[in-house]
Amino acid sequence: MATAKEADIKTVGANRFDFDSTVDVSTLRSLYLGPAATSASVPGAPKKFGAESTYDKESNSIQYSTVAHFPPVRLLPNADRKRILVTGGAGFVGSHLVDRLMLLGHEVTVLDNFFTGSRTTVSHWVGHPNFGLVRHDVVEPFMIEVDQIYHLACPASPPHYQYNPVKTVKTSFMGTLNMLGLAKRTKARFLITSTSEVYGDPEEHPQREEYWGHVNCIGPRACYDEGKRVAETLTYGYMRQDNVEVRVARIFNTFGPRMNPYDGRVVSNFIIQALKGEDMTVYGDGKQTRSFQYIHDLVDGLILLMNGPETRPVNIGSSDEFTIIDFAEAVRDIVEEVQKEEGNSLAKRVGIIHKDMPVDDPQRRRAETTRAKETLKWAPQWTVRQGIYEMTKYYSAQIRSGAL
Numbered sequence: 001m002a003t004a005k006e007a008d009i010k011t012v013g014a015n016r017f018d019f020d021s022t023v024d025v026s027t028l029r030s031l032y033l034g035p036a037a038t039s040a041s042v043p044g045a046p047k048k049f050g051a052e053s054t055y056d057k058e059s060n061s062i063q064y065s066t067v068a069h070f071p072p073v074r075l076l077p078n079a080d081r082k083r084i085l086v087t088g089g090a091g092f093v094g095s096h097l098v099d100r101l102m103l104l105g106h107e108v109t110v111l112d113n114f115f116t117g118s119r120t121t122v123s124h125w126v127g128h129p130n131f132g133l134v135r136h137d138v139v140e141p142f143m144i145e146v147d148q149i150y151h152l153a154c155p156a157s158p159p160h161y162q163y164n165p166v167k168t169v170k171t172s173f174m175g176t177l178n179m180l181g182l183a184k185r186t187k188a189r190f191l192i193t194s195t196s197e198v199y200g201d202p203e204e205h206p207q208r209e210e211y212w213g214h215v216n217c218i219g220p221r222a223c224y225d226e227g228k229r230v231a232e233t234l235t236y237g238y239m240r241q242d243n244v245e246v247r248v249a250r251i252f253n254t255f256g257p258r259m260n261p262y263d264g265r266v267v268s269n270f271i272i273q274a275l276k277g278e279d280m281t282v283y284g285d286g287k288q289t290r291s292f293q294y295i296h297d298l299v300d301g302l303i304l305l306m307n308g309p310e311t312r313p314v315n316i317g318s319s320d321e322f323t324i325i326d327f328a329e330a331v332r333d334i335v336e337e338v339q340k341e342e343g344n345s346l347a348k349r350v351g352i353i354h355k356d357m358p359v360d361d362p363q364r365r366r367a368e369t370t371r372a373k374e375t376l377k378w379a380p381q382w383t384v385r386q387g388i389y390e391m392t393k394y395y396s397a398q399i400r401s402g403a404l
């Protein structure tokens with residue numbers, strides 16, 4: 001069996017609907033893993049991109065330096081170069097989408113309030129003539145001339161979105177209303193990132209797009225679940241009433257580098273705990289299930305959806321389902337493999353402990369992706385193992401550099 005590190009995926013993206021979105025994985029890696037962790041070779045370009053930070057332990061200070069060279073971006077004819085707005089573009093998913101859109105040669109403006117996003121995720125593009133970064137909260141209107149809007153802005157981790165539930169609902173409703181208004185005025189195509197959480201604690205398994213869901217509208221998760229449901233309602237309202245061109249992605253659990261290590265989601269929690277030699281925390285008995293997709297597969301799906309003809313909601317996720325307890329063991333094995341390779345093996349295996357199950361935690365979740373396969377010709381290409389391996393290398397490098 002191939003090991004995780006033997007990932008030989010060379011390119012991501014696809015050439016469909018007259019739109020070539022292929023990008024070398026090595027170029028993407030140079031943006032999040034850095035040159036030391038990748039064999040990236042971008043012809044004619046410097047090996048290191050973006051701002052650099054150096055931590056000094058003695059003075060407990062951090063020194064930043066900016067770099068004025070950027071990875072080469074595709075040179076598109078004017079007619080093909082789009083002006084693209086990405087709300088939440090400094091978040092985990094947003095920053096990877098921005099990397100792709102920039103490398104493909106588009107003009108990208110990122111809107112972010114930096115509640116859960118961070119400037120560092122896109123700092124390697126600051127100063128590029130095709131790139132703009134605006135601190136702005138989508139609950140307020142925003143004026144810009146654009147051709148496409150990827151509307152991602154909203155906290156996505158359960159502890160984050162439950163921290164200020166009123167703000168979460170407000171972001172989902174007002175933010176989507178404002179961005180749809182912008183799409184209506186500019187005639188931009190509008191894509192919203194909805195979520196598998198619209199299915200709630202599902203009574204149907206796996207979850208097809210036709211399933212209406214099972215959501216507790218007054219529970220602690222409702223601010224996000226119902227927020228995204230009403231955001232979808234608004235989106236189709238604007239489509240029917242105002243002919244706005246809309247796309248709706250229902251994203252299932254996604255992981256990858258640049259995920260905030262302390263945002264409380266299971267993949268980041270497990271990898272960080274295992275790397276630091278702490279017990280891994282399984283909530284409840286760990287029999288609940290999730291299917292996890294790697295970030296690059298999700299970004300492929302978003303770009304295909306935006307540029308394809310499908311206007312109905314489309315699930316984008318993995319159908320490789322794990323119980324959380326099995327997932328903890330798989331993560332522990334991969335982290336140990338990385339530690340061994342890096343000569344950092346721990347004296348003993350980390351333990352797995354159980355904590356209380358969060359209220360309304362969905363018991364089963366697996367993406368049914370026939371629609372994405374048929375209408376977008378999309379299929380995930382990264383295994384969970386390949387993704388966890390790369391994400392572990394990323395966090396491990398961050399711990400070594402003092403950033404974590």
Ligand SMILES: O=c1ccn([C@@H]2O[C@H](COP(=O)(O)OP(=O)(O)O[C@H]3OC[C@@H](O)[C@H](O)[C@H]3O)[C@@H](O)[C@H]2O)c(=O)[nH]1
Nearest residue numbers: 156158195253264265266267269281282283288324361
């Ligand atoms: O340390 C942990 C964290 C989480 N978990 C469990 O692992 C499972 C997954 O939890 P996560 O917090 O990562 O994500 P959830 O599936 O609950 O929610 C996610 O759903 C889809 C996306 O839209 C969102 O990113 C997020 O809300 C849950 O059953 C949770 O209880 C643990 O067992 N231990």
